[in-house]
Each structure stands twice: as C-alpha cells, then as structure tokens.
Amino acid sequence: MNFDEIYGRPPEGVWRAPGRVNLIGEHTDYNDGFVLPFALSQGVTVSAARRDDGVFAVRSLQAPETAEVSDPVPGSVTGWAAYAVGVAWSLREAGHPVGGASLLIDADLPQGAGLSSSAALECAVAVALCDLYDLPVPGPELARIAQRAENDFVGVPCGIMDQSASLLCTSGHALLLDCRSGLSAQVPLDLTELTLLVIDTRAEHELVDGGYADRRAACEKAAELLGVPALRDVTDLGEALSQLGDPVLRRRTQHVVTENHRVEAAVGLLRAGVVGEVGALLTASHLSLRDQFEVSWPEADVAVEESVRAGARGARMVGGGFGGSVVALVPSDRTDRVREAVRAAYADRGWPEPRFLDATPSAGAGRLS
Structure with missing residues (x-):
C-alpha cells in the first residue's frame, strides 16, 4: 500500500x-x-x-x-x-x-x-x-x-x-x-579505520514501564536533598555522597556526575583526533550504568564483554536501559571477529541471535x- x-x-x-x-x-x-x-x-x-x-x-x-x-x-x-x-x-x-x-x-x-x-x-x-x-x-x-x-x-x-x-x-x-x-x-567524529558497531541485543525495552521513571525520580530526589537544581550542579562528588544516606541515591548520583565528566573527556579526545581513546570511556560508562545506575541487562553485559575480548576498543549499552542495543568502537579490521564472538556467546546461552548495524554519523x- x-x-x-x-x-x-x-x-x-x-x-x-x-x-x-x-x-x-x-x-x-x-x-x-x-x-x-x-x-x-x-x-x-x-x-x-x-x-x-x-x-x-x-x-x-x-x-x-x-x-x-x-x-x-x-x-x-x-x-x-x-x-x-x-x-x-x-x-x-x-x-x-x-x-x-x-x-x-x-x-x-x-x-x-x-x-x-x-x-x-x-x-x-x-x-x-x-x-x-x-x-x-x-x-x-x-x-x-x-x-x-x-x-x-x-x-x-x-x-x-x-x-x-x-x-x-x-x-x-x-x-x-x-x-x-x-x-x-x-x-x-572521524571513524577512519574504526567502526561504530551497533549490536541489537534483541531484548526489547519499553520506557512506559516504571524503571525509567523510577531512575528519574531518584535523581530528582537526590538533587533536592543536596540542595541543587539538578545533579549536573554537583561539583564535589565526595561531599555529595557523604550527604546522602540512601545507598541507592548515592549510586544514582555517582553515575550521573561521573558520566558528565566522561562526556567532557570524550569531546576532548574527539576534537584532538584520537577517537580510539574514547573506547575506554565507553566501557567505563557501561560499568557505571550496570553497577551504579542498574539499568543494564544480561544480553548487554555479555555483548560488551565479548566485544572487548574480541578486539573492540570499548563498548557500552545505549538508551534508557532494560533492553535495547550496545555500541562498540571497533577497529574496522576486527568487526567480523567481534560479530562472531557475540553471536557465539548468545548461541551458548540459548538467546536469540543478535542483529548488527554499522553506524554512520548522519x-x-x-x-x-
């Protein structure tokens, strides 16, 4: 039609x-x-x-x-x-x-x-x-x-x-x-000799459910307790964490503050033309999203681990979490190796085969x- x-x-x-x-x-x-x-x-x-x-x-x-x-x-x-x-x-x-x-x-x-x-x-x-x-x-x-x-x-x-x-x-x-x-x-974002490989983990997410809203509410609560308009305004992370008695709010705050720093570091690396060095920041971001913000999911964790093991410079989950995709920064001559490693790991666990997309900044x- x-x-x-x-x-x-x-x-x-x-x-x-x-x-x-x-x-x-x-x-x-x-x-x-x-x-x-x-x-x-x-x-x-x-x-x-x-x-x-x-x-x-x-x-x-x-x-x-x-x-x-x-x-x-x-x-x-x-x-x-x-x-x-x-x-x-x-x-x-x-x-x-x-x-x-x-x-x-x-x-x-x-x-x-x-x-x-x-x-x-x-x-x-x-x-x-x-x-x-x-x-x-x-x-x-x-x-x-x-x-x-x-x-x-x-x-x-x-x-x-x-x-x-x-x-x-x-x-x-x-x-x-x-x-x-x-x-x-x-x-x-000059990807000469590098590929941004998107891995659709086939675990679909739905942001109308409560997980995303709960994370946002926790961040707003932490900002209120810290007396700042938003967590972006936290300048002394150690002091902020010492003021928060709730361990969940401490974890959420730690992720947001350090993630903002990672964005600024990534921009510096891109402007300096050393794109490959951004990979370590991607992996650090994923670990924070997994452990501090607690929005990752098993298929994403495996995709990140296997991508890095197979030669990616770094990888992380993208999106709101609880399902969706991973992005991996991969030397272009290793993309096939990364794809096969992730496929094999999914097959070993009985998960649906992941889908792959070479992402071109458009x-x-x-x-x-």
Whole structure:
C-alpha cells in the first residue's frame, strides 16, 4: 500500500528523521547534563498531505493500527500512533496553527532496540507539519515541542536528547548538547579505520514501564536533598555522597556526575583526533550504568564483554536501559571477529541471535521530496 492507495491522492511531500546512537552521556539529559549523540542513516519516513476537514489521520506500513482524530488531547490516542498525534497537539499547544493532515509512516529503524525510533517518528512528523503549514520553528524549539509530545501526550518522562539528535545532528559529527541551556556544538567524529558497531541485543525495552521513571525520580530526589537544581550542579562528588544516606541515591548520583565528566573527556579526545581513546570511556560508562545506575541487562553485559575480548576498543549499552542495543568502537579490521564472538556467546546461552548495524554519523531530519 502507498499513500495514494490509502488516502486517494498523492502526498505533498516526504520527510525523514533519523534514529540516534548516544555515543556517551546516558541518563544525564534529564539531569540538565551533557550528552553526545549522533544520528543514524536509518530512521522514519513520513509522507504527508494537508486536509481541510481538521482530521489528523495516521497510518503505518509497519503496524495495522490506525488513528483518526480531529481534536487530539492526551488520552485520545494510544499505542505507537500517540507519538505522531501528540506532535500535532504539542504544536498547537505551543501556539502554532496546525490544521488536519494525512500521514503515512514508514521506517527502517528497529523498534525497541534503544535507537530512539519514537523520537524519530515525532521529529519526522514535526518537520512534515511545519513544512505543510509553513511554520518557521527553529530546530531547538521544535525539539522541545516533540519532547513535550512524548512527555505529556504519550506519558514518557524522556529528556531532550533524542529529539535534539534527530533534528540537529550533521553528517560526520556527534552533537554535544547542554541539556539545560539547549546550546549545542558539532564535534567531529572521524571513524577512519574504526567502526561504530551497533549490536541489537534483541531484548526489547519499553520506557512506559516504571524503571525509567523510577531512575528519574531518584535523581530528582537526590538533587533536592543536596540542595541543587539538578545533579549536573554537583561539583564535589565526595561531599555529595557523604550527604546522602540512601545507598541507592548515592549510586544514582555517582553515575550521573561521573558520566558528565566522561562526556567532557570524550569531546576532548574527539576534537584532538584520537577517537580510539574514547573506547575506554565507553566501557567505563557501561560499568557505571550496570553497577551504579542498574539499568543494564544480561544480553548487554555479555555483548560488551565479548566485544572487548574480541578486539573492540570499548563498548557500552545505549538508551534508557532494560533492553535495547550496545555500541562498540571497533577497529574496522576486527568487526567480523567481534560479530562472531557475540553471536557465539548468545548461541551458548540459548538467546536469540543478535542483529548488527554499522553506524554512520548522519544528518538530521529534513525533507526528501
């Protein structure tokens, strides 16, 4: 089925937004910290046309469910379609005059793999609606609008990173994003003789469940007890840990503070052109996410261990946790060895075979035709 067959007319255009891999800086975004994502070549495509009846209609080539609503409000749409309809609601809530639209969604980005398929969907819809209705919304503002759709319409308390990466990244670069100010900078990500290998562990995650929200609530509680606006503002980690009586809050705080330092160190290494040295920071990040933030999962731990044993410079889980993907920084002549090592380890444990993706730092969202 194509747009013409579904809606009885051709689309007015086609837009695309990429998924992302966060090179480093996990669970720092909603703590007003720093993140360093890059956009993938894989993403979500939206074919769209305006409607004069005020109806917002959404179809997907990957899912049987459909949605048609003329007055979208939180709770009026559920499932995957809520991410798309929520963008129209959020644009209207921000004062932008968005009318009805017919949308057809297509994607080559795996869902549930921790590669931000939800933000890619939101951002593809956002740029489509802005073009259709001639809305000159700057990228950082549009990222906030898409984030609000996920926070307040879908009900996922995500930070700003995923939407910013999908909208603002440029080819061959990672995006250093200050999640408090919204300021960003492009950081060269030169992968000469290196490959960023994404390993989809096949353990799907779902951020609407309680694990992600619990971690965010713990960070907010720790910041409140420490008397700072957010954990990003902790300057003396030792002193902060001594003030927190709850061992869980101490672990969460230790991860966020040290992860921000790892982002800053990674940026320095990338700007100095020593990309391979970032590998040690990736592995340190994973160990912190596993032991301090406690959001890793067995398939990710094995993928990291086997990747490093087979020659990767470093590896870590990406995304919110509890399932999804691992990213490994691998010398290009060792990628086959890493793939085989991870496959063999999964087979030994009776797990589904992992999927692999060579990640190329790519451009953010835009119009295709």
